[in-house]
Amino acid sequence: MAIAAAGVLAPAFGFLPTLGGTELSLDPFVRFFTAPGIFRAMGQSLYVGLSATFLAVILTHSTLAAFYTSRWFAPLAWQSRLILVAPHVAIALSIAFLFTPSGLMMRWLSPWATGWTSPPDYLFPQDPWGLALIAGLAVKEFPFLLGLAIAQLGPINPRPALHAAASMGYGPLRAFTLVVTPQLATRLRFPVYVALAYAISSVDQALVLGSSPAPILSVRLLQWFNDSDLGARFPLAAGALVLVALTALGFAIWWLGEKGFAAFIHYGAASGRRTGPVDGAMRTGAGLGVLTLTLTTTGLFGLGLNAFASHWRFPDDWPGGFSLDIFGGALSAIAPAAGTSAGLALASAVVSTLWVLAALEASHNHRRLAVTLHALMFVPLVIPDISLMFGLSGFWAALRLDGHWLTVLWAHLLFTIPYCWLIVAGPFRNFNEGLVISARLLGAGRWGAFFRVKIPGLAAPILAGFGIAALVSASLYLPTLLAGGGRITTLATESIALSQSGDRRLLGALALAMMVLPLIAVEGSALAPKWLLRNRSGLNGATA
């Protein structure tokens, strides 16, 4: 972490001896702020990040409120998992394919409804208002938050409270909003900030959905990084710091919004009214949530269908012919990258899980250490990864560490450990210590109790943490690119490189291939506890 800080700070203040910068100055900041369109890029980053996160949070809460007790909940949760495992690029590409003028929607509507035999000319995606990018980010964050929210509903145990509220005459939606949502919001607070930081600094979706003549700040930073004029490294470093500041500003704005919103809900609750304007908003939000999930799944399906199309022309509803050539060719082309991805995902997940468990157990009963670790864990999640990685990449290049598998693993661990911690730490802390004490009284040693009571008791969250670590590792684009020096190719870097080629049939094949690995990780980590704990019926599914 300190290395990353030094790597960003030194060039930001003009110090980069290999490029002739030996004096401290504010010149990099001057160059950064005088770059054309830079304030627009900054504003766009902030506005896109806040809007996308706001949208995702609203969708999460209203979808849960409206559907938690419904029988439609299971299929919705499944769709949300499918989107969660789809890489950001695949989501971006499917949104693009769904809504672009020659895309799936227009193909299905044309020519019978629209009369068009050639595509209309409207600007979406890559619109200058960033709407496509907001949609792409929200669509990806919504399932992330929904998944975490579902996991948190177990400990909240909302049913008795909902029954109580219902008996007092509150409708189910309003009851959920007033009784459960505030509890949930408190528990989701941290993940929301993580999502916000991600949305402000994301690169990969912005490359597909963002406006190309006026890119957001993180994309501008990437352009500077790739500039053959190495002098661009100075404004780049300044920009990396500005992005951190921008994220902090985003946090502040969000925090204020949170306060306002809480007051509003509180006022609504205190009024005692059994219905209110929030109900309508929640209902709309829930409708939007279902629409979002359904549309994205449709888009993914449409994009995947391209992989098997020999050709598919506008305005045909379906491909004009099917062929396995493109899909087979793509599979053999990406097989080595898939192997690297799988290896990195597995290694990151194993190391992260072991590290998190060791750190949690060691810091157990050591409050100050626990707090320090807890804070440290979250730094990589809230600092824009682009800033963190640029800082580290200079260091890696200087020591010639870039381009090695272990360096890439290192970069991945910076992100997989915190996500794993995010999942495991809460249940670990809340674990019933009485069980451990009983085990010790029965003669087990400290580690005996740890491995034979605590670990099995926490199997579900531990495996979920393992799955998330693997998922995060498989999706990391920028850290892989910079730590790997372009030499280590994973499915994530391969897909971004190939997404430039424009052949949608190939993109479809890549998207399908990229979903397989994470799907195995996530579904596997959801199913594994049931199998592992088949002989311990009391634990089976009891922890959530």
Next chain:
Amino acid sequence: MVPFWTAARNYSLMGIERIGRGPRAGLGRAIGAGIFAFLGLVLLAGCNPGAQAPDKGSAKRFPADRPEAGWAEIEREARGQNVYFNAWAGDNRVNAFIAWSAVELRRRHGITLVHVKTQDTAEAVTRIVAEKSAGRDRDGSVDLVWINGENFAALKARNLLLGPFVPRLPAAEFIDFARQPVFSSDFTIPVEGYEAPWGLSFFVFTHDSARTPAPPRDFSELAKWARAHPGRFTYPAPPDFIGSTFLKQALLSLSPGKADMFAAPVKMEQFAEISAPLWAYLDALHPFLWRKGATFPANGPAQRQLLADGEVDLSMAFNPSDARAAAASGQLPETARSYGFRSGSVANAHFLAIPVNAKAREAALVTINFMLSPEAQARKSDIRLWGDSGVLAIDRLPAAEQARFATLAAKGHLASAEIPGPVLAEPHPSWMEALEKAWRIRYGAN
């Protein structure tokens, strides 16, 4: 069954357990030490391959650095080396060709060819410059680069290319230097053996003859056509090389008779005056572009997909066989055709070069030699596979090798090396840089 953790308990975790009972500060330090030990391990393991790099003094023993070393010696040394080939990866047919080369090189020469997929060759240039300036003189991370034009000029001017190496390649004998001046002069920069020609490019437009039977054939027709068909034309955003080439071709055609001025480095005081007709032309054209010029496709293949989707009526490529190759893969309909402008088309060559700090120099040389072999060149010219024009003088090849090309041609699968129209010479690379910069200020991020 003895659980595996009973063993672990007495072994590796023992230390932590003991410390765990100690004072709090001790525990914190132990965890800190553990983290650092892990990072240190990563560092050490990572450093190792770098440590194997030979020092400068022993560099002389490498055949690639000794002009008198024979080809057999180079091939021997190349065996077992890894070649990191930095090549633009925006076209899956090109990627497939490189993947095929990797298989053949492994089989025949024991070389591991790794395609480092770049979105823009400037990325590789940046990497080479950054590594050299950080003192990596002999173990750079780029061994081979697919290059031409301004990127070649940038590396050659900084003495960052290995060479002259072309005369050392056995396959260089058949390169058609006599008939193709673009092989010796890359965007007016003398090649001088610092890069080996790999393919010949000619700027063409591609259309679907069924949808657009009469496409525009020069720039004034294009302006009229775009006005009559709003939203049906666009070009890739510079600095993508197809987009930049469109700008260059427009500049050369709209400011004719300035050939010697374009052959020299651009003088900024003249640039505004010479480029004025181009900007006037584009200002008038942009309102009639796809998306009204508010956004542009990322590159040539992306625009080809737009043509396939029917969003635009024209795409462009640096390959006269673009339409045939795309139709062969099913991306474009059989009625797709490529053609050059009557007013002339930019022609150039693309090359392979070795950075001066490349680690696997011998294997890079052998790889280039392989890429120039009649077999690889014939495969590259097959429109079902890549469809890029070759660089060999086919009539000078041995009869057996000539047959490869004759067979392809007979089946109609040989990429045409014939140029379908008048040729415009590439201007000096500084013109392209000036154009890209001016374009970005006028129409880019503002």
